[in-house]
Every structure is written in C-alpha cells, then in structure tokens.
Amino acid sequence: MAARQLHLNAFLMGVGHHEAAWRHPRAEPAGITDVRHYQRLAEIAERGKLDSVFLADGLALWGNVRHNALGGLEPLTLLAALATVTEHIGLIATVSTTYNEPFHVARKFASLDHISGGRAGWNIVTSASEAEARNFGVERPAHKERYDRAAEFLQVVTELWDSWEDGAILGDRRSGDYADTARIHALDHVGRHFRVRGPLNTSRPPQGHPLLVQAGSSEDGKEFAARYAEAVFTAQQTLQEGQEFYSDLKSRLGRYGRRADELLILPGISPIIGSTEREALQLERELEELIIPAYGVQQLSGILGVDLSDHPLDSPLPEVAQPADGQQSRFKLVTDLARRERLTLRELIGRLAGGRGHRVVTGTPERIADQIQEWFTSGAADGFNIMPPVLPSGLADFVDHVVPELQARGLFRTEYGGRTLRQNYGLARPASRFEQKAPVAS
Template identity: 55%
Template structure:
C-alpha cells in the first residue's frame, strides 16, 4: 500500500488464449496446442493467484467472425470461470455477459452460482454488445442503437440487483423445531414491468457471499461513461497516453460523485500489454518480432470492427489520412471509444497503415509498452500516482511467458515500492478491490420505513 495515499494498486490478469498479441499463437514458444484445454487456463489462474493478483478476467464474443487467422476455442466464460474456481482459492473471477442477449433471471442464477461456488469471488463485466454478427445469433436483424442498448442495460442491471437482493441476508433461519427453513416475510417479489423487461421474482436462492457480484463496465463512449458512473464498481478502459487517461479518470470520479457515490468505490483499470526484457533494446526487438508475425488481412478485419472504417484501398506503407477516422476530438466526447483511440493515434503519430496495424495488434487499442522491468513498473507507478488509474488490466502479449515475466520481475518491484500487496487481506473480490459488501435494497428500504 502506498504509505502517503493509503491506496492499493489493483492488478487483473486478462485471459486470452495464447496471449493478447494477435500473432501470439504463431510464436515458436506459444502453447497454441493447449488453447482448448481447461487445465491451461487453470494453470494460468493459479500463477496469477500465487502473485496475489486481484482477479482473472474473461471477455466474451458470442459469435464467430469468419476468420481463420486466430485460434477459435472460446469457452462460455462463466462455465470456464467455474472450472477455474475449483482450482483456485482466493483470486477474483470476472466474466463478461451482455445485457443485450441474456435475460436477467438466468444471468442472476449464473453469477449467483459462480459467487457461491467460489466463496465470493465473482465479478460481472457488463457490456451491451454492438456486434451485428452476435445480434443475428440471438434472433435480431440488427444491433440496436447505442441509446437503446444502454437504456435496456440500465433496466437490466436494476432488475438483476433487485433479484439478487430479493432475499434479505437473514431470510434463511433453518429452524428445526418449527420446521421453518426460510422466513418468507424476508423474501420479496420484485414485480418489475418496464419498457424492455418483465420479471416477477423473487430470486430462487439466498444472497451469495458478496451479496451480488462486483459490477464492472468496459467502454468509454458517452453512454458508457454515464452508465459506468452510475453503476460500475470497476471500469476497464483503453488509453494510450497519460493525459487522456487522467481526463477520463477525473470525469468518471466526478460523475460518480454526482450520483451520490463514493468515487473511491469506482476503480478505473486501464489495459496494459507489456513486452518485458533485460534491456530496452531487447524489449523493442521482442515487440518488433511479434509484429513481424502478423497477417495484414487479419489486422484490416480487426481495424474495421474497432473503428468502423475500411482502409483496404491503402498501400501498407502509405500514411493513413488523418481524417480517416474523423477528428480525434476530446476523449470525453465520443460515441465509439475505440474509434476515438485510433483517431488520436493518427493525429499524434501520423503512422503508415502497416504501423497502425502493428500498434493495434498487441492490445486492440490498449496501451502496449515495451521495456525493462523497472521501466514497466515506472509506467504503472506514474499512472497510479498521477490520477490516471487505480490499477491495471494486465494483458500479456504471450501466455504464459510474458505473464511470468510480469509476475516474476515487475510485481516484486511494485511490492518493494509499497504499491502492491504481498498477501491477500481477504477472501472475496470485494475484499481485494477494497469495496464494501452492499446491503439488500429491501433491507435498506425496510429500515428507512421503520425509522431505523
């Protein structure tokens, strides 16, 4: 813990098959043959837990995007994290799940089960999903607008919260003499009827160890930031520069205050993808070696998905027109956050198409850094101590080697500087993040009604 501020750095390991660099599977030392093996993910999670990381995190894309350029063995994330839960004891387990394609009751059951099976380690990364490929897999002809998706998302989170809270904490009495297992007066139907959802409730199980999973949000668009400030307890975000990250951080904390929330209970966790070597030159060579393994056709596909713009008409060594993605504008005023990240790269660095594809190959718009362990630790400390981050989503370019390098060589530096724990202080994800366990909204309402 930082002795001056009392803040604790949070670190997650973002799981992603062979690594976050799009060409990681082609590396001679990759473990691509194990991508569909559950024990592969369990081993990585145990490594992260041994280093006392806060959580492992899984993204999710409920569609195949028709490319043969990357491995495709994507497990359903809550099932995978449940398997990881049985192989670990303390590390948090964060899963993505879309409010566009689930229904609140089945999602509530999945996360409640994960939280109970893991002893209180579940986190829900709340996304709305703008992929039309995914939409068509769920009976939709097109993806709803940003406004409609976030309107449904807010109603969805409100309903899920009511379901998880519908049993008060002391509803289970297990009174053998009377025969009463549950005090039914402390179990509440929610009777929700809204624009998008209709759910009677109550939930069919008691509150889980954390009360409800940690609410996490990933997205920095205008709608995403408003949603996060109102609901999220941690935010996964992508920034390339300290100044952009600070502007986002300040905006989120200010918005959280406007909702009457404690800004210290809204963690901002940017992504960082580190190439680590003994010298800065060796780290750069490692970065360039990975970029030399990329397939431009795949990079162009990804660029279109992230930015909504095709650059296939350009030569790879042609400078990308500065107006290709519109004006970078302000990091705090954008309708599609990753497109704004790309626009900023164009305005700041004026890359060729090949250079742009390489910039995005390592982290899909997240901050890719290369350097010695001390240099990586310096970057993390600078962002943490200068109002840009409460921690990081660590995105190793190659698993397990560059996660091992981060854990074995960077984490000890952070610990020596008093920035990161040497032991877990608690058992739940809320404990790791320094978040309180929420009371049931029904308990709060009843206490208010009784004047307590």
C-alpha cells in the first residue's frame, strides 16, 4: 500500500489572502471580476496536481471596500466557468443553508457535478452575520437555529441527489423508455424547516453526492462536521492546537457510525515564499508596509466585537469580552494569538492581515514543506488549505517550489490517480439511499 498522502486545496481569494494584496505590484486588482484570472489560478493548481480549488463566500458586502478589493463573483457561477478549462481539479463552492432553499442548492451542485465530470464540492456555511440577514429581510437566526436548519437542509439535499438512482436512465430509443420511473423517487419530506416533494429535476450527480465540506469550529460546528462533512477547513495557529482539534473532531465521528478516515482535516496555511529566507521576509515586509492601519483596526474590531479605533496602535491589545453570538472560535484564536506572542495592536493587525487568523509561514520552500510535513505526521492534519498572500504569484510559487519538495519527500502525488474530487480525496462514492438491495438468494 502506498504511503499516506497529503491532500492540498488552493483557497482562491480574489487577488490574494493578504489584505493589502491588491496594492502589491505582483497583483492585478481588476482580476477579482475577471474570469481569466480565476482560470489561470485553476490551471496553476492543476499543474501542481492539487486536489481542489475553493471559493469562500458571504451574502453581503462586508469589510471595508474603500480599502480592499471586494465585490467579486458568485462561487457556483464562477466554478462552472472553471470546470471547462480544467480536467482533474476539484471545484468547491461555499453556499449558505440559512438563506437558500434545498431544491436550488441540490440542483446547482448536481449541475456543477455533471458539468465538471464529478468534481463538485460544497462548503456548507450557516451565515453568521447581521449584514447577511438584512439582505434577506429576516432577523439573524441564533447559532443553534442555524445549525438545526443546516442539518435538515443537508438531509433534503442528499435525498434529492439520491432521488434518481444510478441506472434510472435507460435511454432505450427502440422501446421509447427513457427512464425507469420505479427508480426515480419522490421524497415527500416534511420537516421543521422544509417541505419538499421531489424528485430533483437533474439526474443523479456523477459523484453520487458532491463532496461535503465544512469549516465551523464551534461545538455545533464540530458536531455538524462529524455527522456530515467529508473535509473540514480550519484555522489553527500552533501544532498543539492543531493536534487537539484533529483528535477532538476525529473522535466524534464514531457517534455517527463513521470511520476516522471518512473526514479529512485541512488547516489553513498562508505561505510567504522566497528562494531564500531573506527574500521571503522581504515579501512579508512589502505586504506589511501596504497595510492601512485604520482598515486593519476596523477588521479586528469586527472580529472582536469592540471598537478599537481609539486604541493606540503600539500598545498591547486591551482585555475584551467574548461576544454572545458570532464567530466565537475566531475570537478565541485571535485573542490567544495576541496574548501568547504579546502582540501590540499594530503587530496583531500585521499577523491577521496575512491570513485572517490562519497560520502564516514565511520562508523557503523547504521550510514551508517542513512545517507541512510536521503537522501531517504529528496528527494535526490530513492536508492543507493553501492561502497564498498574493494571487496568482503566490500560488505559482507554491506549486513550482513547495509541491516538488513535497513530492520528493513522497508526501504528495506526482500524477492524478482518478477523475473525480472524491477520488482525489480518497473518499467513497455514496450509493442512493433509495437503491434496492439485491434480493438475497434463499
């Protein structure tokens, strides 16, 4: 049996994950609405034999567009456009369960899965922000309520994907029988949040179910992931935190009758790469110098739920109380980081600008590979969510310099083995729950 292999996802965030990326000479800010920019990123990722590309999303114009390149494209629409210029790479789109209907979501992902030949993945989010609620005319639902809806949403979506069994399509021109209607099923789902009759009006996706991805780190989020998710993107700053999260989450799967290897854990890492340490530090410094402090303070104020705009930049982060709702895990991560490394407000902003709370690693390709290998072999990761500071250059640097290093160490594929996203991730294709078991011979 081959040695355990890394799984690598390229997180495509506009023109880079660093908040000042758009100001850097290597970035082209107009790229954020230019499909060719994203096609180029997908092609680079595929050249590097990465498992997948991923697009985050929110349903409001948040952040401060005065100082950041926002206003990009809707992920599902964009990924359909990337499907046609790629062949192997998985395509993961973020879609909310709070402000959507299961029928639409099931259908769009089934369509993307057909279009891409089985490369679609869904990053399931529950949309925590007040700003999003206001674009849909509702009060923001409480955390528990959002996860309750998400669970029922998942049940309906997966049933809709199952509603056409494999083999339901006969396509028999002679008899005129296009489909075996005994193998296409209504759901007649009636639940707390949804009533959906079905069947879906798009036939069964090539993967059976497009891959289910999740990123919540709250208790509800981890429980949801343990039950449904097949890959988890997560933000962990230290190896110890990474190990704790990894063993915690994996230990929860048994409750739902799942094996530990049925869910992959991919912490985020923002690699600032140089051919020498000095060159990498130079790039880091260039990016830091482009940060607009007022912008960073505003972002941080949003994460922490307090107004820090009058706090001196060169003093330590003040004591702040955890807000009742919202991104609690992100709050803890940021305040822990500030305490652990005794960061001033300015330093903290610099650290967060690189990866919004994700781990930033600056150095040579060897050093980046060392870090990846350490986490991978120490029970902290099944792979990584790669968040280049500037795009496309940072992704090209990773693919051209870090990937060969990982390949040389036997940690990463040198060719694609399969054609679907599930095959890239080494995950099984689920059967339809409506499938009749073959009758047992008596």
